[in-house]
Amino acid sequence: MSEAVIRTATASPGLLASLDPLLREWLPRQRWFAGKGRPITGFSLVAATELLPATAKLGLYHLLVRAHQPPGPGAPPHPGDCYQLFIGVREALPPRLAPALIGHVDEGPLAGHTVYEALHDARPAELLLEAVRTQARIGGLRFERDPHQEIRDGLVPRLTTGEQSNSSIVYGDTFILKLLRRVLPGVNPDLELPLALAREGCPRVPAPTGWLRAELSGDSYVLGVLQPFVQGASDGWELALRELAKGEDFSAEARALGRATAEVHTALARALPTVTLGHAQLHLLVDGMTERLEAAAQAVPALRPYAPALHSAFTALADLAAEGRTWTAQRVHGDLHLGQCLRSAAGQWSLIDFEGEPSKPLAERRMPQPPARDIAGMLRSFDYAALSADPPAPGWAETCRAAYCSGYAEVSGVDPRTDPVLLRACETDKAIYEVVYEARHRPDWMAVPMAAIERYATSDLI
Ligand SMILES: Nc1ncnc2c1ncn2[C@@H]1O[C@H](COP(=O)(O)OP(=O)(O)O)[C@@H](O)[C@H]1O
Numbered sequence: 001m002s003e004a005v006i007r008t009a010t011a012s013p014g015l016l017a018s019l020d021p022l023l024r025e026w027l028p029r030q031r032w033f034a035g036k037g038r039p040i041t042g043f044s045l046v047a048a049t050e051l052l053p054a055t056a057k058l059g060l061y062h063l064l065v066r067a068h069q070p071p072g073p074g075a076p077p078h079p080g081d082c083y084q085l086f087i088g089v090r091e092a093l094p095p096r097l098a099p100a101l102i103g104h105v106d107e108g109p110l111a112g113h114t115v116y117e118a119l120h121d122a123r124p125a126e127l128l129l130e131a132v133r134t135q136a137r138i139g140g141l142r143f144e145r146d147p148h149q150e151i152r153d154g155l156v157p158r159l160t161t162g163e164q165s166n167s168s169i170v171y172g173d174t175f176i177l178k179l180l181r182r183v184l185p186g187v188n189p190d191l192e193l194p195l196a197l198a199r200e201g202c203p204r205v206p207a208p209t210g211w212l213r214a215e216l217s218g219d220s221y222v223l224g225v226l227q228p229f230v231q232g233a234s235d236g237w238e239l240a241l242r243e244l245a246k247g248e249d250f251s252a253e254a255r256a257l258g259r260a261t262a263e264v265h266t267a268l269a270r271a272l273p274t275v276t277l278g279h280a281q282l283h284l285l286v287d288g289m290t291e292r293l294e295a296a297a298q299a300v301p302a303l304r305p306y307a308p309a310l311h312s313a314f315t316a317l318a319d320l321a322a323e324g325r326t327w328t329a330q331r332v333h334g335d336l337h338l339g340q341c342l343r344s345a346a347g348q349w350s351l352i353d354f355e356g357e358p359s360k361p362l363a364e365r366r367m368p369q370p371p372a373r374d375i376a377g378m379l380r381s382f383d384y385a386a387l388s389a390d391p392p393a394p395g396w397a398e399t400c401r402a403a404y405c406s407g408y409a410e411v412s413g414v415d416p417r418t419d420p421v422l423l424r425a426c427e428t429d430k431a432i433y434e435v436v437y438e439a440r441h442r443p444d445w446m447a448v449p450m451a452a453i454e455r456y457a458t459s460d461l462i
């Protein structure tokens with residue numbers, strides 16, 4: 001198999017044109033497609049690499065494809081998002097691969113063939129792990145690894161089925177390979193931060209075993225990260241819902257999560273630069289929050305009546321800065337919620353998915369932030385879980401909030417509740433993000449962040 005990995009050829013001309021009508025129909029149906037609700041007006045090829053020749057029984061193309069779309073309401077013109085695709089090619093699709101079907105090609109170099117999402121198929125998935133193991137370089141693709149971690153042969157792959165922004169393959173319950181879908185040039189925090197934490201010896205984050213990059217016209221793209229699979233793990237969201245359904249308290253776990261968050265923050269502050277936010281820098285932070293509120297109100301009309309009251313949470317923070325208060329900012333997780341926390345069979349918590357909020361530009365996601373950003377994310381998540389319960393259990397969220405903040409203080413020495421203005425601003429900003437996220441991806445969930453919006457807009461600080 002490694003022979004096939006090493007044998008590389010340029011992709012056939014006309015390939016994208018022949019896939020175009022199929023991708024127009026298939027891409028918008030994918031959970032990870034970021035441009036939902038806007039038509040695709042065309043595609044352009046950023047890179048194509050033949051990983052297995054289409055002339056064989058099974059062909060495999062790695063494609064980076066830009067999908068052109070008109071900008072969303074109020075958004076500036078945009079060249080279109082670039083997606084990573086793994087296109088399998090067969091003469092006929094065996095029934096077990098039916099859910100992976102993209103379509104039948106009528107014209108061009110693949111005419112008469114069936115194309116499908118290759119990550120569902122064992123052979124292409126094995127090939128990717130083998131490429132990391134052997135540090136293959138194929139066209140512009142660079143498969144790299146930590147030489148100190150062993151990657152065994154013969155691990156059986158399976159594509160995960162959860163609600164994800166990307167796609168992941170688990171290999172024999174030993175490794176998980178996350179393949180990013182919407183890719184951007186530059187340093188990606190999903191690899192950068194776990195590598196930095198591994199260097200610091202932080203045990204709360206699985207250390208990257210390998211990764212996939214593309215080098216294209218002087219730009220480097222992170223395309224995937226391989227890391228040890230936390231075996232027998234449950235994520236915090238599942239656990240919280242389970243405890244809620246049983247009417248049980250989650251405060252011991254919330255406290256452990258607070259401790260784990262503080263351990264990660266402490267290690268990140270050691271590993272990467274921190275900065276002091278004075279008046280000017282805080283204004284930038286507040287301006288960012290205000291701009292996001294304005295854009296969100298444009299995109300989601302239900303937010304508009306609350307906008308002035310929500311804005312006051314941001315001006316209260318600016319007022320503190322004007323009085324001379326300063327804050328320390330550092331690298332943070334950036335999209336922390338219960339679903340990003342895994343509890344191993346042994347009861348240890350790990351944090352995963354350091355990609356940040358996928359809709360933000362990479363440079364913004366990599367900016368130092370007050371740690372309250374992540375804390376606010378978790379507090380919002382307790383609220384989400386409590387409101388998803390039947391009947392809703394707001395008291396449960398309050399207990400978790402207190403336990404989480406206490407756990408955080410035990411490790412870091414700082415209780416987030418001692419800075420209520422910053423915490424409220426961060427929670428408000430997060431809830432606004434969530435309203436937009438839900439409007440785009442899960443309209444049925446809109447009521448959950450909207451309940452918080454209403455509360456923040458009508459209540460004083462807790
Ligand atoms: N190291 C790991 N061990 C076990 N499961 C993991 C690990 N990393 C991720 N997962 C599982 O894969 C899911 C998706 O991973 P995540 O990094 O959050 O991807 P995405 O950015 O696509 O949401 C997680 O919710 C979790 O269930």
Ligand SMILES: O=P(O)(O)O[C@H]1O[C@H](CO)[C@@H](O[C@H]2O[C@H](CO)[C@@H](O)[C@H](O)[C@H]2O)[C@H](O)[C@H]1O
Nearest residue numbers: 163164165237335337338339380381384434437
């Ligand atoms: O795909 P990611 O995990 O990177 O994150 C995105 O999707 C999340 C939902 O899957 C979304 O999280 C929101 O819903 C969660 C419950 O499903 C809740 O626990 C979180 O608190 C809430 O923010 C996340 O915001 C989004 O970036």
